[in-house]
Amino acid sequence: MPELPEVETVVRILRPRLEGRTVTGASVRWRRTVGARDFERKVIGARVVRVWRRAKFIVADLERKSTPAGSLVGHLRMTGMLHVQAIGYERGPHDRVELALDDGKVLHFTDVRKFGRLQFHADPRKSFSDLGPEPLSDEFTSEWFHTALKARRRLLKPLLLDQTFVAGLGNIYVDESLHRAGLHPLARSERITPASAARLHDAIRAILAEAIAREGSSFDVWYRTPDGNAGSFQDEFRVYGREGEECLKCGTDIVRIVVGQRGTHFCPRCQPRSAR
Numbered sequence: 001m002p003e004l005p006e007v008e009t010v011v012r013i014l015r016p017r018l019e020g021r022t023v024t025g026a027s028v029r030w031r032r033t034v035g036a037r038d039f040e041r042k043v044i045g046a047r048v049v050r051v052w053r054r055a056k057f058i059v060a061d062l063e064r065k066s067t068p069a070g071s072l073v074g075h076l077r078m079t080g081m082l083h084v085q086a087i088g089y090e091r092g093p094h095d096r097v098e099l100a101l102d103d104g105k106v107l108h109f110t111d112v113r114k115f116g117r118l119q120f121h122a123d124p125r126k127s128f129s130d131l132g133p134e135p136l137s138d139e140f141t142s143e144w145f146h147t148a149l150k151a152r153r154r155l156l157k158p159l160l161l162d163q164t165f166v167a168g169l170g171n172i173y174v175d176e177s178l179h180r181a182g183l184h185p186l187a188r189s190e191r192i193t194p195a196s197a198a199r200l201h202d203a204i205r206a207i208l209a210e211a212i213a214r215e216g217s218s219f220d221v222w223y224r225t226p227d228g229n230a231g232s233f234q235d236e237f238r239v240y241g242r243e244g245e246e247c248l249k250c251g252t253d254i255v256r257i258v259v260g261q262r263g264t265h266f267c268p269r270c271q272p273r274s275a276r
Helices: 004-018 036-043 142-152 156-161 171-181 194-213
Strands: 023-028 047-054 057-064 067-075 080-086 095-101 105-111 117-121 255-259 262-266
Touching: 004 047, 004 057, 004 080, 004 105, 004 194, 023 036, 036 067, 036 117, 067 080, 080 117, 142 156, 142 194, 156 171, 156 262, 171 194, 171 262
Parallel strands: none
Antiparallel strands: 023 095, 047 057, 057 067, 067 117, 080 105, 095 105, 255 262
């Protein structure tokens, strides 16, 4: 599933192609979608004024006659893709939604497995009220992070995956951040020292920034940018997906365990588990 860097990459590429454009036509091609006609009615004639990201959601704010008119909210899930093409683009069998734009181009939402979503929300901010802070925002400080870790009293890896705690992190970037910070995925959050919390805080921000610069991670055939390109941060993985390979820092074999039903990769030497 695309995580924060992949979704941020999609938003940055789509933003100049959508902002300022008016939706002149809409077609929901998967007709079993509940409310398809209502969706089409609400978006046709609306102008896109802002494209932004919240956690793993892609949001396009709409307006009519300079008045807010709801938002398009997309979630790519495992195989979703958003891309803008010129009229005449040969649509594929997995194109689920098409929005014609006033510049002659079309926004396509494509999804092989139909897990993704592209919906209309009157006010998406209400849907985001339970999400935690953005890890690249000013709100996400080292001091806040340490206090929040101590208050939750949970295993570290599942807590970092909890979108109500920190928004946008997923399996890949949590494993990579924990390795860079030298913390075991099964460490107790309330036992994390201020110094360790600061290391993890800095690791999260640095790794996300590096991944965004490389347009995310494409370790399978599913994630591609709106231009059809693969990301390249997978070339920088230190632990994720490297079970049995040597740690690039110390040479110890990377171990894979299951934590909260998620495959978890770490180096037992660089990330020792503290004694009880």
